[in-house]
Amino acid sequence: MFKENHTTCKNCSCSWSNFKNLTDEQLDLINTNRFPANFKSGEIIFKQGSPTSNAVFLSSGIAKIYMEGYDGKNIILAIVKPGSLIAGPGTYVDNRHHYSLAALTExxxxxxxxxxxxxxxxxxxxFAExxxxxxxxxxxxxxxxxxxxSQKKMHGRLAEGLIHLADDIFNSDKYNCHMTRQELGEFxxxxxxxxxxxxxEFHDEEIIHLNDHTIEIINKPKLEKIMISG
Amino acid sequence: MFKENHTTCKNCSCSWSNFKNLTDEQLDLINTNRFPANFKSGEIIFKQGSPTSNAVFLSSGIAKIYMEGYDGKNIILAIVKPGSLIAGPGTYVDNRHHYSLAALTExxxxxxxxxxxxxxxxxxxxFAExxxxxxxxxxxxxxxxxxxxSQKKMHGRLAEGLIHLADDIFNSDKYNCHMTRQELGEFxxxxxxxxxxxxxEFHDEEIIHLNDHTIEIINKPKLEKIMISG
DNA sequence: TAATAGTGTTGATATATATCAATTTTAGTT
DNA sequence: AACTAAAATTGATATATATCAACACTATTA
Structure with missing residues (x-):
């Protein structure tokens, strides 16, 4: 199902901040050499180990960057939101992706x-800078x-994760994290x-409200305390 | 005790690989704007939180890059050897060092x-590239x-650390790691x-030889096995 | 409609690893 | 050489967290 998302990079409302450093011609160069694609939730955008022939610019939706660790255990390095350019660091090392990128939503x-x-x-x-x-x-x-x-206990790490999602990813204390419990664990x-x-436990202590994948932080000071101390 | 180590960057045998991308004049610019200093074992070269006004080029000796974590617990991110330029990533973010650098030897x-x-x-x-x-x-x-x-157990992590020191830092299976047990733990x-x-345990199983801070790997295949499986 | 697979939940148990406390060894200093 | 402080060692104990197993709940597919 191909869907045209926007006609040019210039118009793309959520362009990577660093694109602002490009001249019109340079942006045009990117515009004519980009390949838009759409992904359904769960689909892999690029895979650890594959060549870093392309960088990926996320124009809409939420995705996870994750590393495949030992015996099938993953670790989610980051959640990315629109406006991010994901060009794995392998690009400048061995031309291989060292992590995978997968869609969490459309x-x-x-x-x-x-x-x-x-x-x-x-x-x-x-642009280099x-x-x-x-x-x-x-x-x-x-x-x-x-x-x-390596230094925090589970409580602290979970609190930190929830706050990070609220403050830096979803910009709201109530959000659908689009992650399974398994993924929240990997995160x-x-x-x-x-x-x-x-x-x-957080729910019982009235720190958060839970509704499936939707999390609402209702006692942020307490959650922040747990994040710092735990 | 000031000690002149080498007259110019050009002659410095262990120069950072990226310096090769500079012209003679550019290298000269660095040469005239560098401030050599000597440190004794244990001394801090720069401190987490301080401004990233300078990058540090290590010309001789071994040093540790470490982050000061929660309640006084450190984590050693890397051991650096001569030829490394340490310019904290904070340089391009908030002009603050996010980790400390300290000498492990002279x-x-x-x-x-x-x-x-x-x-x-x-x-x-x-140079930018x-x-x-x-x-x-x-x-x-x-x-x-x-x-x-996050995924390996202690055995695996220690094995990995010892092998990394042998292969990537000291280039020998026998080396003085210049770290206390405490520091090896932080590492x-x-x-x-x-x-x-x-x-x-590794000693008893004749995988390594121990003599104070000197470690000799005597059964590397076994250690590698532990590194991978553990 | 049944069936299957993924997800969420709960409780019981196992285990890796930290913590605590005491002792020994080593190194540095007066 | 005596003295201190730091580092290494050891054993006993506590605890955080994973693992395992069973079951409930969706949601998709046959």
């Missing part, structure tokens, strides 16, 4: 030839996650059973 | 004004660590007591 994305982006990095130093900025930002996010995973570093038990 | 380093490096990123697109490459590589390392920390995500017990 999603529309554009594939952009990585060679074009690399060319633009060479031609436009502001923006790219560095983007990569740095993501890098810091991973550091944070590493500390959180916060615990088993699905533990997610169920903790969510129930 | 160390000589050069401080390089970050403004110069940023300028060079603008002037020289090959090299910078992106470096950052990407480090990013992948962190991803790997995240998976390892592999466990307590110092666990490090002691596991090292003894």
């Amino acid at each position: 999603t529309s994305a554009c594939f952009i030839d990585m060679r074009i982006l690399k060319e633009l990095v060479h031609e436009n130093s502001m 923006g790219y560095l900025k983007d990569l740095s930002q993501k890098s810091l996010g991973t550091f944070h996650k590493l500390v959180s995973f 916060t570093g615990m088993t699905k059973e533990s997610v169920v038990r903790l969510l129930k | 160390t000589s380093a050069c401080f390089i004004d970050m403004r110069i490096l940023k300028e060079l990123v603008h002037e020289n697109s090959m 090299g910078y992106l490459k470096d950052l990407s590589q480090k990013s992948l390392g962190t991803f790997h660590k995240l998976v390892s920390f 592999t995500g466990m307590t110092k007591e666990s490090v002691v017990r596991l090292l003894k």
Whole structure:
């Protein structure tokens, strides 16, 4: 089912902040070399191990970036929202994706030839700097996650995850996270059973409201306290 | 005790691979704007939270990059060897270091004004690309660590750490790691007591030889097996 | 409509690992 | 050489969290 999502990159309301550093011609170059595609919930957009021939620009929907770990266990590195350009760091290392990207909702994305982006990095130093900025930002996010995973207990990690989704992804204290308990576990570093038990605990203590995949934070100060101390 | 380590960057035998992308004048610019300094084992080179006014080039010695986590618990992100440029990702985000750097042995380093490096990123697109490459590589390392920390058990993590030190840092199966048990724990995500017990276990099973801070891997296939399965 | 597979839930149990406390060893300092 | 402080070691115990197993609930498909 092919669906045209927007005619040009220029009009795309949710364009990557770094695209602002491009000239009109440069943006045009991307515009003529992009391949839009639509994905249904659950579909894989690109797969760990595959060549990084294209970067993916997410124009609508929510997706998960995840690594396939040992014996089938995944770890969700990040949830991405529209306006993100996902160009795996493997691009500049071994031309392989080191993580997979999959849609959590109906999603529309554009594939952009990585060679074009690399060319633009060479031609436009502001764009290169923006790219560095983007990569740095993501890098810091991973550091944070590493500390959180290795030093916080489940309660703290779940609280942190829920707050992060509210503040940085959905911009609301009530949101449909579009993740199964299993995925919430992969996101916060615990088993699905533990997610169920903790969510129930938070619910019983009136910190959150639960309705299937919809989470509403009703006592944020308390949740923040758990995030910090736990 | 000031000690002159080498007269110019050009002659510095262990220069950062990305410096090769600079012209002679550009390298000169760095050369005239660097501040060499020497550190004793244990001394902090820069501190988490401080401004990223300078990047640090490690010209000799071994150092640790570590994050200060919750209630005084650290996590060692990486061990760095001569030839590395350490410019925290905070440089392009909030101008703050998000981790600390401390010497594990006598160390000589050069401080390089970050403004110069940023300028060079603008002037020289090959340098910018090299910078992106470096950052990407480090990013992948962190991803790997995240998976390892969240999915492997202690045995596997310790085995992985020991092999990484042998293969990527010291280039020998026998090395002085210059880390206390506490630090080895911060490096592999466990307590110092666990490090002691596991090292003894590996020793008893004749996988490694131990002599204070010197570790010799004597049964690498077995250690690799533990790294993969554990 | 039945059937199957995925998801959520609950409770019982196992286990990896941290914590605590005590002791020994090592290294650095007066 | 004596003294201190830090590091290493060891054993006993606590605890967080995973694992396992059973069952309920959707939701899709045959």
